[in-house]
Amino acid sequence: MEKRLRDIAEEARRSLDSVSSLAELDEIRVRFLGKKGELTRVLRKMGMVPAEERPRIGQLANEVRDVIEKSLAGRIEAVKERVKEERLRQEGIDVTLPGLPVTRGRKHPITLVTEEIAGFFLGLGYSIAEGPEIELDYYNFEALNIPKDHPARDMQDTFFIEPEILLRTHTSPVQVRAMEKATPALPVKIIAPGRVYRRDDDATHSPMFHQVEGLVVDRHIALSDLKGTLDLFARKMFGIGIHTRFRPSYFPFTEPSLEVDISCVMCGGDGCRVCSSTGWLEILGSGMVHPRVLEMSGYNSEEVTGFAFGLGVERIAMLKYGIDDMRLLFENDLRFLQQF
Amino acid sequence: MLVSFKWLQEFVDIDISPADLADRLTMAGLETGRIIEPGKDITGVVTGRVDDVSPHPNADKLLVVKVSNGAETFQIVTAATNIAQGDVVPVALEGARLAGGVVIKRAKLRGIESQGMMCSGRELGLDQKIMPAEQAHGIMILPPGTPLGVDARQVLGLDDVVLELELTPNRGDCLSIIGVAREVAALLGKDFRMPVPVFPEMPESIEGQVRVDIHKPDLCRRYVARLIKNVRAGSSPLWVQQRLRCAGIRPISNIVDVTNYVMLELGQPLHAFDYDLLTGHHIIVRLAGKDEKITSLDGVERELDPDMLVIADPSGAVAIAGVMGGLNSEVTPDTKSVLLESAFFDPVSIRRTAKRLGLSSESAQRFEKGIDLSGCTRAVDRAAQLIQDMGAGEVVAGVVDNYPCPAVEKAIVLRPSRVTHVLGVDVSVSAMQNVLSGLQFKIRDDGNEMLVTVPVHRTDVNVEIDLIEEIARMYGYHRLPCTLPGGSATPGYKTAEQLFTDKIRDVLAEAGLFEVVTYSFISPGIFDLINLPPEHLLRRAVSVKNPLSEEHSVMRTIMWPGLLEVLVRNYNRQVKNGTVFEIGHVFYPRGEGRQPAECPMLAAVVTGRTRGGWNQAPREMDFYYLKGFLEIIFDRAGVSEVSYLPEKTNPSFHPGRTACLVSDDCFLGIIGEIHPDVLEKFGLGQRAAAFEIDLTALFKVCKGGKKYQPISRFPGVDRDLAVVISQDVPAQEVFKVIRESGGMLLKEVELFDLYYGRQVPEGCRSMAFTLKFQALDRTLTDTEVTGCLDNIANDLRLRLGAKLRV
Ligand SMILES: [Zn+2]
Secondary structure, three states: OHHHHHHHHHHHHHHHHHOOOHHHHHHHHHHHHOOOOHHHHHHHHHHHOOOOOHHHHHHHHHHHHHHHHHHHHHHHHHHHHHHHHHHHHHOOOOOOOOOOOOOOOEOOHHHHHHHHHHHHHHHOOOEEOOOOOEEEHHHHOHHHOOOOOOHHHHHOOOOEEEOOEEEOOOOOHHHHHHHHHHOOOOOEEEEEEEEEEOOOOOOOOOOEEEEEEEEEEEOOOOHHHHHHHHHHHHHHHHOOOOOEEEEEEEEOOEEEEEEEEEEOOOOOOOOOOOOOOOOEEEEEEEEEEOHHHHHHOOOOOOOOEEEEEEEEHHHHHHHHHOOOOOOHHHHOOHHHHOOO | OEEEHHHHHOOOOOOOOHHHHHHHHHHOOOEEEEEEOOOOOOEEEEEEEEEEEEEOOOOOOOEEEEEEOOOOEEEEEEOOOOOOOOOEEEEEEEEEEOOOOOEOOOEEEOOEEEOEEEOEOHHHOOOHHHOOHHHOOOEOOEOOOOOOOOEHHHHOOOOOOEEEEEOOOOOHHHOOHHHHHHHHHHHHOOOOOOOOOOOOOOOOEOOOOOEEEEOOOOOEEEEEEEEEEOOOOOOOOHHHHHHHHHOOOOOOOHHHHHHHHHHHHHOOOEEEEEHHHOHHHEEEEEEOOOOOEEEEOOOOEEEOOOOOEEEEEOOEEEEEOOOEEEHHHOOOOOOOOEEEEEEEEOHHHHHHHHHHHOOOOHHHHHHOOOOOHHHHHHHHHHHHHHHHHOOOOEEOEOOEEEOOOOOOOEEEEEOHHHHHHHHOOOOOHHHHHHHHHHOOOEEEEOOOOEEEEEOOOOOOOOOHHHHHHHHHHHHOHHHOOOOOOOOOOOOOOOOHHHHHHHHHHHHHHHHOOEEOOOOOEEOOOHHHHOOOOOOOHHHOOOEOOOOOOHHHOEEOOOOHHHHHHHHHHHHHOOOOOEEEEEEEEEEEOOOOOOOOEEEEEEEEEEEOEOOOEOOEOOOEOOHHHHHHHHHHHHHHHOOOOOEEEEOOOOOOEEEEEEEEEEEOOEEEEEEEEEOHHHHHHHOOOOOEEEEEEEHHHHHHHOOOOOOOOOOOOOOOEEEEEEEEEEOOOOHHHHHHHHHHHHHHHEEEEEEEEEEOOOOOOOOEEEEEEEEEEOOOOOOOOHHHHHHHHHHHHHHHHHHHOOEEOO
8 A cells, every 4th residue: 555655656746747738737636636536546445554554654645645736736837837938939929020000290390490499598588479471561671770762671572462561571570569569568588480471482592481580678688698698599509519600790670780600510610512611601690679679669779778680490490400402391292391 | 792802902901811801801791702713723824916817728717826925936726716917815825724724735736736725705714794895705805015925814913812792781881992991991900091083184174064953952962073075985904804804894995994993993883974965065963854764875765753863964864863874975986075973862762763663783782872972073083083094085174063962970979888788898998999990980089978970981870879880890799708688587488379389289290290381372273273163252362462473472361272282292202191281370351451360270181091001901091080180189179069060062172071160159160071173173183181270269269277077986887879860960969969868977978880781771870889877976776877878868769860779
């Protein structure tokens, strides 16, 4: 009997070694430990064992059951693990295949640049002002110190709707509207992005384009404030290593008037085709608000001063993204648009 | 303006290179573009005399020419026909280099050796347009007496450097060599030398020989005349010609060239009349008469308006004042006596006249920016001197100077404290004085203030800020510090509308639409393309008076057709699938004299199929695809109740696949598939859907301020409900009835099946919904849910005639 028990243990061990599925394991469990299993069958014959031997044989039987149960449990764990591994292996995919197509969209580069500019100035405490695209001659010219028959009118070839109504040639009329609305409150601190129109059409001009106007009016605004603001802006927009250059210019509604150049983003200032070998790129016009403009808008030009600037969004987008033809921005080729 | 470096040097000593000067000028506000070196490429071209011209023995069209450089004689074969024995010409000998880099080699032409070539203007880099007519073609003939064997660049003045100045319109005073020289002198701290013409005059006086009457002294503040007699018409000397050419002006004849030369040098436009053609030798400055006409020098007959200023004699107009002379008084080769005019005309008047006649002459450009009223006599004297010097005529003694409105010297108070205030930097009073006196301003210092007298030629300086700018630009902007505005802090913010627009743009781009930017002006033909009947409201567009083309001649009243155009253009470039949107304005007229209305709109158009892939089939982008985007917008905008009212009559849209959008009784816009007829007219061979939303209306109905809705902790119950219902009942109605009768306990309604076909009666469809019931405060009993469901079914039957499907 003792031998039989030891044989059972040995048999069970051997059977367990060769199984690979949970079903087989179950079979083994039934075969050795089940109600009609080998072990039970042996124990039924316990009556034939002499009484003094029984405790020892009983203990041995329990030990054999324990061993079989433990190895069985161990095997089940192992097989489960193997089965899981097998499933995972079978579920393997080619991770290099393309993913599920999700529809893609983009904002227009003009929007992206405008948002970047607006973001900078919002952070400096500017608000966003708007004005009509179809403007009165008064706001587009007269109130900006450009009377009728002023030679400066030639600087901006104008689309007319009626003799006194036109498509605004710049966002500067928003300056006047913003001041008229605010006066006598101070400070006025706005930017005005928007569409503008001029009678030009070639690789570097479009009859419609976008500008961002800026205006600050307060008691102690100086030219150095303009310089500091725009220098910071240029470096935020084009990189900290960029240099700025402030050059005298002329706009009827600012005085002194300045043009702002940045060191060429293409060649770093050595001279190339983009900067016509000068090493500089003009990016915006600016100046101190002309006293006459302040007066016409309702401010006392002795008490307040201000600065204004206007920049071309397309120009900046072209420099930023290396776009060489302005017309691309208005063709709306989807292959172009999806690059931004 | 083109400025000769050598010419400048006559009036100021320049000790820096042309490139450095260009930089200095640019940084002082006289932006300098190109630096042109006309003779840069040319070497080895010398003057030579034609000693013999004989026919080529083997070729009809060639000549064999013997040319001497004074020391040696060379043989040259040429095809030119305009040379004769004795002519002095530029000769390029072996090894010489011409403009454009051509190198001359010895050659044999039809058996005869040629040791070089004679040059035309083109080979020396001269533009044909600025060559005298007789020299525009063929070999360039130099004046007799030109020394031989000399570098031709020197003879032709090609060893100069020309600066191209891009002047701002306020600096009319710099439209001259002396104007630029004055700036250069101030910049470099050198003396400016004003030319003082000295010349002999004839014994006879101009008195009694010329009469000048100014009828409009406000438009002609000064008129100076000089008389030249014994005129010998001819061409002007090479150096005069070359200086004109440097400035882009074509040499014509000695008298005309002198007037142009003086204009370039001093900035005063001059005009030369044939004295004998002036009736009564009497100049009258007056307005044009009604219907008066004149044939200008360019041969065009021009009708004059009564507010145009003319120069006339008693029998009629002889010039359009300051703009262009008349053919009837032109200086010709037969002219014996010349009357030189040096006048000051009102800038605005000249500008109007030039603009209206479409004539932008060099003269008009200067008058309209304001010339130096004090310089009229100097200019006419300078011309007389040149004419005398070149032997083109003799100068009658004296001038007629009719000067009804003399120049007034402006005096401006300048406060040094104000300079500091505006610039944000302390500039010393002595530095200010240096700058201003360098620019020929006169200063009287009164302690706290300066009284600054402006030189007459600075018509652009009128108030204190103008002086501050002069100080700033000469002081140098690079010397200003960089500061940021102080004062009270301001919050930078966007308005609710601006944030709303930004959000819509972000949502649509993230959800899969591409933002486009199209022109605000469109072609009126687009209204035909989208099937609008005549007299349709949208056809009433604001039109541009002077469009670049018909294509861009009216302001859009509608946006989606522009987007459809974009997709068609992409389609024609083989990008067949497109999803685009735009946010922009449309414009509606509000009657003459009134500013049109501008409304912010949102439009989107889709066409083609969605992106497919190896594991997902593409699907057609139809009405429902596009509607999905609208639903996202309405969701994000917090617009809850939007009715889609079927729109069957819009001529641009598919009658069965279009809806008007209404919320809170507010018309929001339209969504639909584009009418097949419209697609055909656009040339698009596939379905397209569009929507156009009025953003003002949408903003009005959107509910700001989100409020939290509590989430139930009790389980919900899902029940399905299938009904058969007439196809005429829109789904939206069915949803509405279900929601209304489901009440508080009905949390969600989802349509999961829609079926037309055999099991369903004709004209009906089957709709199957999953309804979710849930209460906030308890677990619902089966009886409660069944009760609700029965209610809903009952209402659907009573209100919409639906039959429950089992
Ligand atoms: Zn560059």
